[in-house]
Amino acid sequence: MSTQRGLLIILSGPSGVGKGTVREAVFDNENCNYIYSVSATTRSSRPGEVNGEDYFFISREEFENLIEKDALLEYAEYVGNYYGTPLAYIEENLQAGRDVFLEIEVQGARKVRERMPEGIFIFLAPPSFKELETRLTDRGTDSQAVIMERMERAREEIEMMKDYDYVVVNDYVPNAVSKINAIIECEHLKVERIVDRIQQDIQDYFVEGAESR
Amino acid sequence: MSTQRGLLIILSGPSGVGKGTVREAVFDNENCNYIYSVSATTRSSRPGEVNGEDYFFISREEFENLIEKDALLEYAEYVGNYYGTPLAYIEENLQAGRDVFLEIEVQGARKVRERMPEGIFIFLAPPSFKELETRLTDRGTDSQAVIMERMERAREEIEMMKDYDYVVVNDYVPNAVSKINAIIECEHLKVERIVDRIQQDIQDYFVEGAESR
Numbered sequence: 001m002s003t004q005r006g007l008l009i010i011l012s013g014p015s016g017v018g019k020g021t022v023r024e025a026v027f028d029n030e031n032c033n034y035i036y037s038v039s040a041t042t043r044s045s046r047p048g049e050v051n052g053e054d055y056f057f058i059s060r061e062e063f064e065n066l067i068e069k070d071a072l073l074e075y076a077e078y079v080g081n082y083y084g085t086p087l088a089y090i091e092e093n094l095q096a097g098r099d100v101f102l103e104i105e106v107q108g109a110r111k112v113r114e115r116m117p118e119g120i121f122i123f124l125a126p127p128s129f130k131e132l133e134t135r136l137t138d139r140g141t142d143s144q145a146v147i148m149e150r151m152e153r154a155r156e157e158i159e160m161m162k163d164y165d166y167v168v169v170n171d172y173v174p175n176a177v178s179k180i181n182a183i184i185e186c187e188h189l190k191v192e193r194i195v196d197r198i199q200q201d202i203q204d205y206f207v208e209g210a211e212s213r
Numbered sequence: 214m215s216t217q218r219g220l221l222i223i224l225s226g227p228s229g230v231g232k233g234t235v236r237e238a239v240f241d242n243e244n245c246n247y248i249y250s251v252s253a254t255t256r257s258s259r260p261g262e263v264n265g266e267d268y269f270f271i272s273r274e275e276f277e278n279l280i281e282k283d284a285l286l287e288y289a290e291y292v293g294n295y296y297g298t299p300l301a302y303i304e305e306n307l308q309a310g311r312d313v314f315l316e317i318e319v320q321g322a323r324k325v326r327e328r329m330p331e332g333i334f335i336f337l338a339p340p341s342f343k344e345l346e347t348r349l350t351d352r353g354t355d356s357q358a359v360i361m362e363r364m365e366r367a368r369e370e371i372e373m374m375k376d377y378d379y380v381v382v383n384d385y386v387p388n389a390v391s392k393i394n395a396i397i398e399c400e401h402l403k404v405e406r407i408v409d410r411i412q413q414d415i416q417d418y419f420v421e422g423a424e425s426r
Contacts (some may be wrong), residue, residue: 125411128414129415129417167403167411182394182398
């Protein structure tokens with residue numbers, strides 16, 4: 001019996017919605033058997049960060065080499081450093097039948113979708129826009145003008161929601177986690193992912209079984 | 214905010230796979246809030262059976278009237294009695310936002326699919342054909358020849374699996390129930406079922422919010 005290919009799960013959503021918190025809670029669950037997609041970056045590691053766990057820390061030359069070889073699912077440059085998603089790591093795990101979990105902002109998710117439309121795209125939405133504003137305000141890091149800008153951007157980002165497969169409202173982190181797990185469980189039960197295995201079983205029963213009867 | 218339309222969930226699968234047991238276990242869960250689709254029949258009620266709960270017990274004339282008015286999602290005649298699924302009961306509950314659960318044999322499910330392709334079709338499969346044979350044998354009601362006939366029919370019925378949305382392997386009833394619940398939860402999270410609600414929230418925030426700011 002061949003291994004069922006793993007699923008690529010992409011969790012995205014507007015800034016401030018709590019993607020990172022939800023992703024951490026997904027992985028905090030001791031029964032979680034998803035593989036976290038580790039990003040590559042050219043920035044230096046910070047104290048406590050582990051290579052291959054928090055990031056793959058690589059040189060600028062190595063990164064540009066990956067770009068050239070088309071070996072990144074997506075990448076972007078922020079403040080002089082590259083950040084990207086190595087394709088090989090994802091592909092190896094998917095082939096081994098492991099589900100790979102990617103948490104990424106909306107622009108990155110769009111690039112991933114172009115490249116791997118078979119991914120399961122989950123949009124994390126705020127309970128309401130009013131609530132998103134409250135969360136951004138409570139952070140205390142942004143001025144009212146910046147918050148209004150972020151709200152406008154959230155509005156644009158939510159327009160992209162239509163290209164996703166699922167929407168999970170982040171009303172309460174454990175709820176969001178349980179919904180994400182239900183989505184992944186359910187996707188594995190889709191008929192096209194199971195039909196081959198059952199056909200094989202029928203074959204075994206009627207052909208080999210007939211021989212032994 | 215308008216109510217999200219309920220889902221029609223159809224559980225089907227070959228004879229002997231345990232559809233009835235799994236359906237009962239789904240409804241035994243105290244948190245279960247699905248509506249069980251009650252069938253109509255022309256057979257007499259048996260002691261303990263409750264009209265409108267086990268079946269809608271109706272006369273032959275009433276039943277044929279329903280057929281004529283195209284008011285049944287599907288129906289069949291067994292041993293001189295009609296059995297069918299009244300459409301009105303399902304439609305009322307779906308419109309009220311309630312999920313309706315239908316447990317039905319494979320032929321009936323095919324008719325339901327023609328009529329309501331938007332339903333969620335779940336195929337309950339045996340862990341293996343060998344195991345299905347064991348279960349049919351353990352019932353002790355059928356001769357070896359009848360069992361082999363049933364196995365052949367199961368093979369044909371499993372061919373129809375491809376028209377379903379999901380496959381749940383009935384290896385262990387609580388597992389099957391938990392998978393069915395995950396499927397229903399997940400289906401509610403599909404973007405097309407949520408997008409309108411979020412668009413409305415954006416509208417409320419940016420239009421009404423702007424007025425109050």
